[in-house]
Amino acid sequence: MTFLCNQLVVEEMSKLKLIIVREFLAKVRNRAFVVMTFVSPLIFAGMVSLIIYLTSVNGEDKKLITVLDQSGLFLPELEKSQSISFLHFRKLSFTQAKDSSLQIGASGFLFIPDGMEIDRLNEEIQFYSSNSPSVSTLSNIEQRIERKLRELRLANYGISKEALSKIDTDFELNTSSFTGSQNLKGINEIKAFIGSAFGYLIMMFIIIYGSFVMRSVIEEKTSRIVEVIISSVKPFQLMMGKIIGTSLAGVFQFLIWIVLGGIVLIALTFWLGIDLQQLASTNAVANDSIEMMNANSGDLSKVNLYFNEILTIPWVGLLLLFIVYFVLGYLIYSSIYAAIGSAVDNETDTQQFIYPVIVPLILAVYVGGFSVFDNPDGPIAVSFSLFPLTSPIVMLMRFPLGGVPWWQIVVSILLLILTFIFIVWLAAKIYRTGILMHGKKISYKELYKWLKY
Amino acid sequence: MDHLLVANNITKKYADYVALNKVSISVPTGSIFGLLGPNGAGKTSLIRIINQIILPDEGYLTMNGEPSKPDHVKQIGYLPEERGLYKNMKVGEQAIYLARLKGLSKVEAKEQLNYWFDRLNINHWWNKKLTELSKGMAQKVQFVVTVLHNPKLLIFDEPFSGFDPINANQIKDEILQLREDGATVIFSTHRMESVEELCDHIALIDKAEKIVDGKLIDIKREYRSNTFEVALEAAENMQLLKQIQQEFRTSPAHFKTIGNELKLNVHLNSDQKANELISYLASKGTVTHFVEKVPSVNDIFVQSVSSRGDE
Incomplete structure (x- = not known):
C-alpha cells in the first residue's frame, strides 16, 4: 500500500515537474522575455551613463557672477570656486556695474552697498539676475555672505575669530546600542536602505512575475487548452506548476541580469576608472580651497567604520529570511494573481481585482519604509512587519537594523505560512472554477459563490 | 454485460x-x-x-x-x-x-x-x-x-x-x-x-x-408506434384514401417519391399486423413504398420530455 502511495506521489511529482519545465521554457523562449532580459540592462546602463554625462555637463557649467562691493568688506569671501567665479568691479557706479554685467553676460550681479550698519546691510544686499538663479548658486553666495556677516557681528561684540573657534564646538550625538558597540550616525539609514533594497526586490518580483503568471493563466483559459490539461492533472497542480515555472524563469532572468550587470560594472570601471579618480581628487582640491571639509584622513577611517558596521549586519540571517519571505510572499501573491487570471476572459478585465492586490505592496514599501526609517520598533513598523501581506517587505527592512525580537520574526513567519495555506486554498478554489468559466463578467459576489462550488 | x-x-x-x-x-x-x-x-x-x-x-x-x-x-x-x-x-x-x-x-x-x-x-x-x-x-x-x-x-x-x-x-x-x-x-x-x-x-x-x-x-x-409510411399508386387517390381511412388510422405523410402516389402514415392498432396492411394495400394498387416509421432519437426525446411534462 505504501508502495502504491509512493508510486502515486512520484507520478504526481513528475507531472508537476513536466508542467514546471513547460512553463519555464514557454516563458524563457518567449521573444518578449528574451528582449527584456538582454535589452533592459542595456537600457539601464544607457540611462546611468546618460545621467552621469548630464550631471557632468551640468557641473561644468560655471557661473560668472559680477560683484560691486562698495563696502569692500566681502572681497576675501568671494573667491572663485568650482562652480562659481566672481568678477569684482571697482570704482563703478551701481547702474554702470549693472549694465556692464548685462553686457558681459554674467549670470548674476551682486550689489553690496557701502557705509551701513551691519543690520541694515543684511537687508540691503541685492542679487540681480536675468533669469531665476539656481538654488545651489544662491545658497553658495548666501553662505559666503552669512559667514562674513557673522564675523562682523562677532567683532562688534568684541569676540575675535580665534576666540570663536575655541568656543565653537562641533557636536554630534554619539549613539551606541545597549550591547556596547558604538553606532555611527546615519548607519541605521544605510542598514534600513539595504533592507529596503531586498524588500523592494520582492515587491518588483511579485508585481512583474505575478502578472506573468496571471497572463499565462488567461492565455491557457482563452485558448481553451486548459480543459485538456486538467483532464490529466489536478487544477492545483497546474496552478502551482505555473507559479513555480514562471518564478524560476524570473530567477533565471535575475541571474542573467546580475551576471550582465557585473560584466558591465567591470567594463565601466576599466573604462571610466581613471576619470572617476580624477573627479574625486579635483573635488577634494576644490573642497580644500573653500575650507569646507575637515581633514580627509578622518573621513577615510570613517568610511572604514561604516564599512565594518555594514559587515556586522547578520547577512546569513538576512539572506535566510529573504529566501523565506521571498518564497512565501511570492507564492501568496502569485496565487492571487493566478486566481484573478482564472476569473477573467481577458487582461482588461483584471484591473478591478489587481488594485486591491497592489495596495498592500505599495503600502509596505512606502508607509512601512518611512516608518522603519523613522522608528524601526514603532507600532506601525512592527504591525506592518507582522501583517502577512506586508511582512515580507517590511520585516526585511527592519531586520538589518538589529533588535527585532525573535518572537516577532517567528510570529510573522507563522502568520505568513497560515496565510499562504489559506490564500493558496482560496485561490485554487477560484482557479479551478474560473478556468472553465467563459463569457461572464465576474464580480466579487460571483467569486464568493465559486468558493462554495 | x-x-x-x-x-x-x-x-x-x-x-x-x-x-x-x-x-x-x-x-x-x-x-x-x-x-x-x-x-x-x-x-x-x-x-x-x-x-x-x-x-x-x-x-x-x-x-x-x-x-x-x-x-x-x-x-x-x-x-x-x-x-x-x-x-x-x-x-x-x-x-x-x-x-x-x-x-x-x-x-x-x-x-x-x-x-x-x-x-x-x-x-x-x-x-x-x-x-x-x-x-x-x-x-x-x-x-x-x-x-x-x-x-x-x-x-x-x-x-x-x-x-x-x-x-x-x-x-x-x-x-x-x-x-x-x-x-x-x-x-x-x-x-x-x-x-x-x-x-x-x-x-x-x-x-x-x-x-x-x-x-x-x-x-x-419501446417507442415504436406501429406506424408505417406507405406510398400507393392507384387511379383515384382521394377515393382510395377514404377507403383506407375506414380500415386504418392514418395521417398525412411527407416524403419524396418519383411518381404521383398517395402518401400516408398508417398507424396500426395492437390487433392489426403489418402483413395485413401490405396485403390490403396490394389489393388496392401498386405499393411503391412501405417502411416502418422507427422513431428517431429526436422523436424519442421530444416524446419522453413531453410525457414527463404531463406527469
Whole structure:
C-alpha cells in the first residue's frame, strides 16, 4: 500500500515537474522575455551613463557672477570656486556695474552697498539676475555672505575669530546600542536602505512575475487548452506548476541580469576608472580651497567604520529570511494573481481585482519604509512587519537594523505560512472554477459563490 | 454485460443551480455510448465528473468495477467541446507534453505521435506552431492528442463540430477503428441525429435529469408506434384514401417519391399486423413504398420530455 502511495506521489511529482519545465521554457523562449532580459540592462546602463554625462555637463557649467562691493568688506569671501567665479568691479557706479554685467553676460550681479550698519546691510544686499538663479548658486553666495556677516557681528561684540573657534564646538550625538558597540550616525539609514533594497526586490518580483503568471493563466483559459490539461492533472497542480515555472524563469532572468550587470560594472570601471579618480581628487582640491571639509584622513577611517558596521549586519540571517519571505510572499501573491487570471476572459478585465492586490505592496514599501526609517520598533513598523501581506517587505527592512525580537520574526513567519495555506486554498478554489468559466463578467459576489462550488 | 464505466446517482450543484440530479449511466465495455440532450442539460458536467475535472456532490463512479481513483484519468481520452491547444507551441512538442501528462514516457509519446501523424498524413506539421494551422487542421491535431495515449475510454464532446465533412468522415472512421481495437466511446452531443447511426447505447438527459437510457434498439422498440409510411399508386387517390381511412388510422405523410402516389402514415392498432396492411394495400394498387416509421432519437426525446411534462 505504501508502495502504491509512493508510486502515486512520484507520478504526481513528475507531472508537476513536466508542467514546471513547460512553463519555464514557454516563458524563457518567449521573444518578449528574451528582449527584456538582454535589452533592459542595456537600457539601464544607457540611462546611468546618460545621467552621469548630464550631471557632468551640468557641473561644468560655471557661473560668472559680477560683484560691486562698495563696502569692500566681502572681497576675501568671494573667491572663485568650482562652480562659481566672481568678477569684482571697482570704482563703478551701481547702474554702470549693472549694465556692464548685462553686457558681459554674467549670470548674476551682486550689489553690496557701502557705509551701513551691519543690520541694515543684511537687508540691503541685492542679487540681480536675468533669469531665476539656481538654488545651489544662491545658497553658495548666501553662505559666503552669512559667514562674513557673522564675523562682523562677532567683532562688534568684541569676540575675535580665534576666540570663536575655541568656543565653537562641533557636536554630534554619539549613539551606541545597549550591547556596547558604538553606532555611527546615519548607519541605521544605510542598514534600513539595504533592507529596503531586498524588500523592494520582492515587491518588483511579485508585481512583474505575478502578472506573468496571471497572463499565462488567461492565455491557457482563452485558448481553451486548459480543459485538456486538467483532464490529466489536478487544477492545483497546474496552478502551482505555473507559479513555480514562471518564478524560476524570473530567477533565471535575475541571474542573467546580475551576471550582465557585473560584466558591465567591470567594463565601466576599466573604462571610466581613471576619470572617476580624477573627479574625486579635483573635488577634494576644490573642497580644500573653500575650507569646507575637515581633514580627509578622518573621513577615510570613517568610511572604514561604516564599512565594518555594514559587515556586522547578520547577512546569513538576512539572506535566510529573504529566501523565506521571498518564497512565501511570492507564492501568496502569485496565487492571487493566478486566481484573478482564472476569473477573467481577458487582461482588461483584471484591473478591478489587481488594485486591491497592489495596495498592500505599495503600502509596505512606502508607509512601512518611512516608518522603519523613522522608528524601526514603532507600532506601525512592527504591525506592518507582522501583517502577512506586508511582512515580507517590511520585516526585511527592519531586520538589518538589529533588535527585532525573535518572537516577532517567528510570529510573522507563522502568520505568513497560515496565510499562504489559506490564500493558496482560496485561490485554487477560484482557479479551478474560473478556468472553465467563459463569457461572464465576474464580480466579487460571483467569486464568493465559486468558493462554495 | 461488462461495464467499463458506471456512474451512480451523480448529483452536482453549482451554488443553487442543480446541474445533475441523481443521474446514473452504465457504459458497456466496447460500446459507442451516446450521451444526448439539449444544451445546458448537464452533459458537460457529467463528462467533467467522469474526467475527474470536477467532483460530484453525491454519487460515485466506477471504472472496470473499481471505484474511481486519480489513476483512471490515464485511461481516458477527452476531446472537450471547447477545443484548444497552445498557440505558440510547436505541434509535436505540445502533443508530446500532453501525452506525458497522461503518463506516457517521452519515447512512447514520440512513437505514438509518429504513428498517428503518419496515419493521418500530417507528419510535416510536427514543427509547425498552432497559429500556422487552419482551424480544421488544428482539430485533427486535437484528435491525435485525444487518442495518443491509447485510452480505453474515449469521450468526445460535440465530436464533429468544427470539422468539414471530409475530415469529419475521416475522424469518424478512426473512431470506429479505435472501437474495433477495443476502446469504448462516449459521444456527447445536442445534435442527436449526428451520432444516432453510430451509437448502440444512449442516455437522454434533460434539465439535469436522465430521462431515458439503454440499448438504442430496445429504446426504439419501446417507442415504436406501429406506424408505417406507405406510398400507393392507384387511379383515384382521394377515393382510395377514404377507403383506407375506414380500415386504418392514418395521417398525412411527407416524403419524396418519383411518381404521383398517395402518401400516408398508417398507424396500426395492437390487433392489426403489418402483413395485413401490405396485403390490403396490394389489393388496392401498386405499393411503391412501405417502411416502418422507427422513431428517431429526436422523436424519442421530444416524446419522453413531453410525457414527463404531463406527469
